[in-house]
Amino acid sequence: MDSASGMIFSTQYPSYRRQQILLTYGIYRLILASVLVVLGLLPAESTPLMPGLSSDSFLYASLAYIVLCIIGLVVTASGQLGAPQTVILLLTDLILQSLILHFWGGVGTGFGNLMLISVGVGSLLLPLQPALLLAAVAASGAVYTEIFSETGPGDGNLFQAALLGIAFFALTLVLQYLTSKVRSTEQLARAQADTILDLRHLNELIVQRMRTGIIVTSWQGSIRLINDAARDLLGMSEKRAFWLPTPIQQRLDNWKAQPGSRPAPLQMDDEHPEVQINFAPLQDTPQCDLILFVEDTGRMQQQAQHLKLASLGRLTASIAHEIRNPLGAISHAGQLLAESDHLDSGDQRLLQIIDNHSQRINNIINTILKLSRREGFETEVLNLHDFIEHCLEEYRQGQRLDCTILVQGPKDISVRIDANRMKQVLHNLVDNGLRYSEAETGARKLTLEMGILDDTEQPYLDVKDEGPGVPGDQIANLFEPFYTTESSGTGLGLYIAKELCEANRARLFYVRQPKGACFRIVFSHAAAQE
Numbered sequence: 079m080d081s082a083s084g085m086i087f088s089t090q091y092p093s094y095r096r097q098q099i100l101l102t103y104g105i106y107r108l109i110l111a112s113v114l115v116v117l118g119l120l121p122a123e124s125t126p127l128m129p130g131l132s133s134d135s136f137l138y139a140s141l142a143y144i145v146l147c148i149i150g151l152v153v154t155a156s157g158q159l160g161a162p163q164t165v166i167l168l169l170t171d172l173i174l175q176s177l178i179l180h181f182w183g184g185v186g187t188g189f190g191n192l193m194l195i196s197v198g199v200g201s202l203l204l205p206l207q208p209a210l211l212l213a214a215v216a217a218s219g220a221v222y223t224e225i226f227s228e229t230g231p232g233d234g235n236l237f238q239a240a241l242l243g244i245a246f247f248a249l250t251l252v253l254q255y256l257t258s259k260v261r262s263t264e265q266l267a268r269a270q271a272d273t274i275l276d277l278r279h280l281n282e283l284i285v286q287r288m289r290t291g292i293i294v295t296s297w298q299g300s301i302r303l304i305n306d307a308a309r310d311l312l313g314m315s316e317k318r319a320f321w322l323p324t325p326i327q328q329r330l331d332n333w334k335a336q337p338g339s340r341p342a343p344l345q346m347d348d349e350h351p352e353v354q355i356n357f358a359p360l361q362d363t364p365q366c367d368l369i370l371f372v373e374d375t376g377r378m379q380q381q382a383q384h385l386k387l388a389s390l391g392r393l394t395a396s397i398a399h400e401i402r403n404p405l406g407a408i409s410h411a412g413q414l415l416a417e418s419d420h421l422d423s424g425d426q427r428l429l430q431i432i433d434n435h436s437q438r439i440n441n442i443i444n445t446i447l448k449l450s451r452r453e454g455f456e457t458e459v460l461n462l463h464d465f466i467e468h469c470l471e472e473y474r475q476g477q478r479l480d481c482t483i484l485v486q487g488p489k490d491i492s493v494r495i496d497a498n499r500m501k502q503v504l505h506n507l508v509d510n511g512l513r514y515s516e517a518e519t520g521a522r523k524l525t526l527e528m529g530i531l532d533d534t535e536q537p538y539l540d541v542k543d544e545g546p547g548v549p550g551d552q553i554a555n556l557f558e559p560f561y562t563t564e565s566s567g568t569g570l571g572l573y574i575a576k577e578l579c580e581a582n583r584a585r586l587f588y589v590r591q592p593k594g595a596c597f598r599i600v601f602s603h604a605a606a607q608e
Contacts, residue, residue, distance in 0.1 A: 096203055097157060100164065103199050104151035107171065110192065111144035114178060136181040143174045165208050168200045169215060176219025185239045190220050197246045201253035213250040217243025291353070291372025297365040299327050308372045313350045313533060326355060326370070333357045343375055348589045349531070349598075351375070402440070409436040457496050457582065462528055462537060462601075463489040465497065469504045470526075480522065481512050487528035491537045493601040495582045503575040503586070507541040507597050510571065514545030514595065537601040540589070547595045553588055 118137030150167050172193060179189050193216050200212040220239040282303075285292050291308030295301050299322045304314070312323065322330065329341040337357075345352040352375045360367045412432040415421070421429070463485070470483055512522045527540040548556060559573040572586075579586040583602040588595070 096164075097154065099199065099203060100154045101151070103195075104147065104154050106195070107147040108144070108151060111140060111147045114140035115144055136178065139174060139177045139181055143178065146170060146174060164203055165200075165211075168196055168212050171196050172212060172216045172219060176216070176223060179219065180223040184224055184235050185220055185242055190223075190239070190242050193220070193242075194245065194249055198249055198253055201250045202257055206250075206254050209250045209254060210247070213246040216246045220246075291370075293322070293370040293372065294360070295322060295330075295368050295370065297368065299330055302367065308370075310534070311351060311353050311372050311374055313346045329355060330357065330368070330370075348587075349600075351585075351587070405436055405439060409433065412436070457494050459492050459494050460497060461489070462491040462493050462539065463487070465493075465495075465500075466504070466526055466528070466539070469501050470508070472501070473505055473508060482521070482523045483508065483512075484523075484525045485528075486525065488530075491528055491530065493537050495584070495601065499578045500582055500584075503578050503599070504541075506571050506575045511541055511543030511545070511595070511597075515543045518545045531600065536603060539599045539601075540596050541599075542591070542594055542596045544594045547591070547593070548588060553590075556588055557586070 115137070118140045150171075153163070175189075175193050175196065179185065179187070179193070182189050197209075197213050197216050201209045204212070220242045221236070224236045224239045285303070286305045288305060289307055291311045292303070292305045293301060293308050294303040301320060301322065308314070312326070314323070321327070323346070325344055325346070329344070333339060333341060341355050341357070343352050343354050354373045354375050356371045356373070358369050358371070360369055409432075412429050416426070416429045416433075466485055470485070474481070508524060508526075511524045515524060516522045521544075523544055525540075525542040527542065529538060530536070531538055557572050557576045559570055576586045579599055585600045587598060587600075589598045590596075
């Protein structure tokens with residue numbers, strides 16, 4: 079079929095809806111044909127209301143019509159009735175109906191009005207040109223039925239046939255107009271629905287990609303939407319959760335009682351960060367859906383610390399030269415003074431204090447300058463067990479005291495890290511752990527335990543000592559810069575370790591345990607950074 083014929087026989091409706099209309103019409107035709115056959119089988123004396131009925135011809139035409147109806151219904155039900163076949167079916171339908179009208183007695187019987195249904199179905203299913211063809215066939219059948227009637231064309235019946243023909247064309251034009259309006263409205267609605275669906279998919283993609291946790295719930299707390307960031311922050315490993323966890327539900331109930339209040343921060347367990355949950359209604363109606371924003375307070379604190387560190391770095395870089403000049407002079411003067419033979423032990427002690435604090439100030443400046451430069455990282459996939467053994471070997475070579483370090487866990491774990499930077503982290507944690515273990519037990523003993531987390535399947539490394547542990551009131555400030563409980567410390571060791579871990583896409587945090595301290599490093603998947 080060429081393009082021109084395709085335009086002529088293109089259908090007004092989708093195939094599934096056209097088939098529904100044709101099936102309904104086919105059932106109607108079968109019922110009508112059955113009634114006509116029954117009328118044809120009745121004796122002539124029992125049909126006084128149809129004096130013009132030609133019994134034999136009417137019966138044969140009705141039988142042919144019921145056969146056509148059965149064939150058309152079977153073909154329609156099989157789904158093999160296309161647009162050209164629909165035109166042929168309706169044309170033969172109108173021709174047989176015209177014959178039945180002729181053998182029944184003409185338009186005066188009222189049967190011609192039933193032909194309006196066939197014309198209307200054609201107007202619904204077909205474009206204008208085929209629909210007008212069907213109207214012309216129906217009008218011709220009605221008019222010629224009167225012209226070739228046995229009694230001759232009566233003026234009244236011929237006028238009625240002409241009116242019926244006009245009705246065929248009027249019905250066709252009206253239904254074509256209404257169908258075009260409905261079709262354009264349906265196309266607009268379908269386009270809008272597609273746009274809304276695309277926007278919905280886009281919104282879901284944006285929500286899933288957001289680093290802020292998003293949860294949409296009903297007023298009662300049933301979950302309608304939750305993104306991956308919220309699952310990670312709250313430790314919700316189940317792919318489909320129906321209700322908010324109990325701690326969040328309690329905060330939701332408190333917020334309902336006092337909508338202006340700010341919920342307290344929440345930490346689901348030691349393996350997940352502390353989060354701040356904020357509630358907001360989605361509509362301005364009572365008991366509407368709610369949206370929950372789950373934000374990592376540690377990330378917010380980290381951003382604040384980055385700003386603090388950047389400011390400190392710029393400040394230190396600008397005054398480092400000014401500090402180091404007098405600091406070098408003080409240190410040099412102290413060294414010259416220490417060479418004097420006229421100093422007693424008290425003066426020597428004072429000179430030692432001057433030297434120690436001069437070195438401490440110099441170390442603080444160097445450390446801040448290193449962090450402020452943020453030199454690039456070069457990551458590679460390494461076996462975690464081999465990396466730990468290599469780091470410990472280097473650490474032992476630089477120690478004058480013996481130490482016992484146990485390494486536990488599987489040996490086939492791979493991580494993607496910058497070896498040099500993570501080596502600094504491990505040396506720092508091991509050195510701290512051995513020092514606190516020795517202060518508590520008198521023995522320099524430490525345990526390194528590695529494994530895979532059950533919920534996220536991420537590699538982790540625990541550094542466990544046998545010291546007194548970290549008091550509960552100090553854990554929140556443990557990774558703050560310049561926070562220390564020792565008079566000789568700078569307060570930058572754990573902060574730098576945490577910064578280096580995050581630069582390696584890893585997380586460093588403190589894990590509570592009954593005895594001693596435990597610092598856990600959770601690495602990202604080895605393939606996640608490729």
